[in-house]
Amino acid sequence: MTCNLKPTILALFLFPCDSTPQPGVVEIIDAVRKVPHWNNRGLSTPKGGVGIVMRCVGRWFVSRFFNKVTMTWVGLLSLWLCVISHPALGALRIDITKGGLQPMPIALSDLVDLSPSGSVLGQNAWGHKLNEVITADLERSGLFKPLDPKSFIQSPAELWQQGPNFRDWRLIGAEAVVSGAVHEKDGKLIADFFLHDVFQGSLVGKGKRFTAPLRDWRHVAHRIADEIYTRLTGESGYFTSRIAFVASNGDMKWMALMDQDGANRVDLTHDRSLVLTPRFAPTGEQLFYLSYETGQPRIYRWELYTGKRTIQGDYPGLNSAPAWSPDGQRMALTLSKDGNPEVYLRDLRSGDLRRLTENNAIDTSPSFSPDGSQIVFNSDRAGSPQIYVMDANGGNARRLTFEGSYNAAPAWSPRGDLIAYVSGGGGHFRIAVIDPSGQNGRTLTDSWMDESPTWSPNGRVILFSRQTGSQTKLYTIDLTGHNERLVKLEDNINGSDPSWSPLIK
Amino acid sequence: MKRLATLVVSVLFLGVLAGCGATPKEGPDGAAGAASGAMGADGTALGRSGGYGSNLDDPNGPGRMGRGEMGRVIHFDFNSAMLTAEAEQILAYNARNLAKTSGRIQIEGHCDERGTREYNLALGQQRAEAAARFLVSQGIPANRIKTVSYGKERPVVKGHDEMSWSQNRRAEINSQ
Numbered sequence: 013m014t015c016n017l018k019p020t021i022l023a024l025f026l027f028p029c030d031s032t033p034q035p036g037v038v039e040i041i042d043a044v045r046k047v048p049h050w051n052n053r054g055l056s057t058p059k060g061g062v063g064i065v066m067r068c069v070g071r072w073f074v075s076r077f078f079n080k081v082t083m084t085w086v087g088l089l090s091l092w093l094c095v096i097s098h099p100a101l102g103a104l105r106i107d108i109t110k111g112g113l114q115p116m117p118i119a120l121s122d123l124v125d126l127s128p129s130g131s132v133l134g135q136n137a138w139g140h141k142l143n144e145v146i147t148a149d150l151e152r153s154g155l156f157k158p159l160d161p162k163s164f165i166q167s168p169a170e171l172w173q174q175g176p177n178f179r180d181w182r183l184i185g186a187e188a189v190v191s192g193a194v195h196e197k198d199g200k201l202i203a204d205f206f207l208h209d210v211f212q213g214s215l216v217g218k219g220k221r222f223t224a225p226l227r228d229w230r231h232v233a234h235r236i237a238d239e240i241y242t243r244l245t246g247e248s249g250y251f252t253s254r255i256a257f258v259a260s261n262g263d264m265k266w267m268a269l270m271d272q273d274g275a276n277r278v279d280l281t282h283d284r285s286l287v288l289t290p291r292f293a294p295t296g297e298q299l300f301y302l303s304y305e306t307g308q309p310r311i312y313r314w315e316l317y318t319g320k321r322t323i324q325g326d327y328p329g330l331n332s333a334p335a336w337s338p339d340g341q342r343m344a345l346t347l348s349k350d351g352n353p354e355v356y357l358r359d360l361r362s363g364d365l366r367r368l369t370e371n372n373a374i375d376t377s378p379s380f381s382p383d384g385s386q387i388v389f390n391s392d393r394a395g396s397p398q399i400y401v402m403d404a405n406g407g408n409a410r411r412l413t414f415e416g417s418y419n420a421a422p423a424w425s426p427r428g429d430l431i432a433y434v435s436g437g438g439g440h441f442r443i444a445v446i447d448p449s450g451q452n453g454r455t456l457t458d459s460w461m462d463e464s465p466t467w468s469p470n471g472r473v474i475l476f477s478r479q480t481g482s483q484t485k486l487y488t489i490d491l492t493g494h495n496e497r498l499v500k501l502e503d504n505i506n507g508s509d510p511s512w513s514p515l516i517k
Numbered sequence: 518m519k520r521l522a523t524l525v526v527s528v529l530f531l532g533v534l535a536g537c538g539a540t541p542k543e544g545p546d547g548a549a550g551a552a553s554g555a556m557g558a559d560g561t562a563l564g565r566s567g568g569y570g571s572n573l574d575d576p577n578g579p580g581r582m583g584r585g586e587m588g589r590v591i592h593f594d595f596n597s598a599m600l601t602a603e604a605e606q607i608l609a610y611n612a613r614n615l616a617k618t619s620g621r622i623q624i625e626g627h628c629d630e631r632g633t634r635e636y637n638l639a640l641g642q643q644r645a646e647a648a649a650r651f652l653v654s655q656g657i658p659a660n661r662i663k664t665v666s667y668g669k670e671r672p673v674v675k676g677h678d679e680m681s682w683s684q685n686r687r688a689e690i691n692s693q
Binding site for chain 1: 596630631633634635636640642643663665666
């Protein structure tokens with residue numbers, strides 16, 4: 013193991029010190045991922061907690077340094093300590109409000125596998141796996157164009173040990189370059205990464221360290237991808253999130269969870285009852301869903317990490333369309349107990365019920381505005397299903413959609429600026445968006461039967477299901493109407509009724 | 518065994534329905550009636566009945582009754598829960614038979630595969646309740662009747678055309 017001074021000097025040159033001392037080189041993120049485990053009795057509680065731990069990294073660094081660990085990369089980190097006083101956010105930025113933009117060319121080098129003592133191992137087993145997930149996330153967003161690693165002039169090890177040779181990266185057209193390293197310690201994966209602005213020749217944000225159990229390696233990769241997305245777009249990412257959906261294979265239907273990229277599927281229901289419309293709670297730790305296990309459609313609440321399930325009322329006739337209020341205290345739902353499907357509000361603590369709509373038509377599919385003050389829903393009170401908005405206490409209903417003979421299943425964006433819905437006409441059902449004011453309605457997809465729109469946690473992407481013949485698959489599309497992508501499901505099963513979770517930290 | 522018997526009765530019933538395609542009364546509406554006739558003529562009616570049979574095997578499904586001459590299934594127009602004249606005739610026939618019994622009656626509402634899941638659940642409920650109200654108007658006590666909507670989740674015919682859809686937009690009257 014050699015102590016490499018050259019990178020130290022290079023780094024000094026690249027990242028001049030600021031006189032103001034800064035406490036942290038790297039934000040340390042304890043990225044333990046809560047995983048719902050399915051067993052015969054239900055979902056069990058996983059070990060460990062979730063949380064972001066941002067420690068004083070100085071202590072970490074000092075202990076490392078005086079443990080006489082090799083300085084190859086620790087030395088580099090120590091120098092970057094000076095750099096964070098130049099949080100170089102600004103120059104490099106993607107404006108994601110425009111549709112059909114040119115994706116940013118980005119060089120995603122494999123993270124370097126290190127030995128426990130910090131020396132560079134020859135092969136990047138973990139580093140390559142992590143990079144594959146990071147690359148897939150960023151590429152799928154449509155905002156980034158990951159460059160072919162074969163074109164890279166600097167090797168991952170050189171990039172990590174010596175810092176980026178920006179001229180090399182400019183030469184291949186990269187606008188941003190990511191360097192990182194990963195090692196195992198006590199059964200945990202420890203990954204460090206840095207994001208560089210190639211034209212400015214500077215860091216973008218701080219270095220960051222993620223620590224997680226080995227089995228959560230994909231979670232670490234999604235966290236890094238989210239960091240890159242956030243630093244380069246100015247908006248929070250969405251890669252560290254899950255999808256609840258109804259899976260099917262032949263005549264078998266069951267409820268399942270998976271990561272937003274389709275990996276890590278966990279099958280939730282084991283009986284043969286019909287299950288429909290899972291809905292993530294604002295915390296991401298509970299689901300509402302519909303089950304026919306008693307022979308009638310009833311709404312249940314499932315606490316994912318305890319496995320506890322509770323029926324949410326047992327009203328005669330139809331119980332359906334559960335929607336969480338943003339504060340997680342109330343549920344909007346559809347009941348037919350008074351003779352006709354109407355929207356009600358149920359207090360989750362007391363079980364008190366309040367009727368919100370009153371007419372002879374169908375009122376269903378409620379969805380709260382992010383501030384909880386309004387509810388969008390669909391109603392055929394004017395003769396055909398159309399989208400309406402009302403106050404969360406039931407008053408002031410006003411119609412939003414006037415085009416098309418079938419507008420239904422509205423979903424209010426978590427940003428509040430748009431409502432996604434299913435727009436039917438001419439025998440086709442497509443995903444559309446409209447302003448909450450009823451202006452600027454536009455259709456995003458074109459297929460025979462698209463439905464169940466649900467928003468990414470950052471409100472930039474819509475996930476929906478598409479039926480083609482007997483197949484139903486999940487797709488995503490940007491709110492700009494660009495970048496439609498199939499979500500690959502493990503075992504090539506069918507998927508419908510998706511619900512996109514909030515960000516999972 | 519009971520289930521098998523029910524299946525056989527259903528198959529026979531569908532055979533009768535298909536065979537009588539020329540009689541306007543039998544079909545759920547004009548187009549579907551004609552379609553049934555065509556199906557019967559080329560012998561594919563049994564295939565469709567097979568699809569029906571597999572639905573009967575559904576463990577979630579309540580017990581069915583097979584009621585010989587006139588069915589226990591009524592059909593609807595697209596996106597409608599209005600009872601057609603044929604539907605009222607079939608319901609009246611069922612009401613006469615049900616009046617002789619005292620068991621519970623479950624009415625299932627169903628939709629075709631077009632449109633959203635939640636709207637179809639609501640529409641299926643409206644179809645079931647329209648049928649329930651009609652039975653009550655014919656003297657069946659309301660407390661014998663339970664309604665359940667399956668929306669578009671339980672099609673009888675799995676095709677993706679109007680012929681299949683017209684069969685799937687239905688309410689089924691089941692008694693125990």
